[in-house]
Amino acid sequence: MGVITFHFDVPSTIPLARMFKAVVLDAGNLLPIALPQAVKSVEVLEGDGGPGTIKLITFAEGNPYKTAKHKVEALDKENFTYCYSIIDGEMLGTTFEKITFEVKINALPLGGSMLKCTNSYFTIGEVDITEEEINTRKEKASAMYEAIEAYLLENPDAY
Incomplete structure (x- = not known):
């Protein structure tokens, strides 16, 4: 098994606490609203949202x-x-054992926040991911956070 890890940052105009609540604490409700073209639903299968919780993401048509x-x-x-x-899921295919996403949200000095992201791909056997594939994965993750930011800007009373 190998591990392929990459880091990237996503700046946001949304304050730290609001962004954390939207991206982490209430993502199950927000993702189908902010990204309806991507996420149909998020269902908690077991747990209370803390460590060990298992969620089922159903993607849009x-x-x-x-x-x-x-x-x-x-x-x-x-x-x-x-x-x-x-x-578990189709995106793991026969290539990945699991994919781990770590997010740390920091406050920016002049307002807003910075999402510091680390993605780790645990491979089954030796796998080579190209720089182009890594950049595509970074762009998709950044687009998700940007869609959430856009939703929050359009809905100032949410969160």
Whole structure:
């Protein structure tokens, strides 16, 4: 098994606490609203939202994937960090054992926040991911956070 890890940052005009609540604490409700073209539903299969919680993500029609199971690995509300893994679903294929996403949200000095993201792909055997594939994955993740930011800007009373 190998691990391919990459980091990227996503700046946001949304304040730290509001962004954390939207992206982490209420993502199950927000994702189908902010990204209806991508996410149909998020259902908690077991747990209370904390570590060990298993969620089933059902993707919208037209996506290459139908479902994914996420497992919450860590949640630290005081330090605004969150870690979850995709543990089952078509996107793992025969290439990945799991994919782990870590997010730390920091306040920016002049307002807003910075999402510091680390994605780790745990491979089955030796797998080579090209720089182009990594950039595509970064762009997709950034687009998700940007869609959430756009929703929050359009809905100032949400969260």
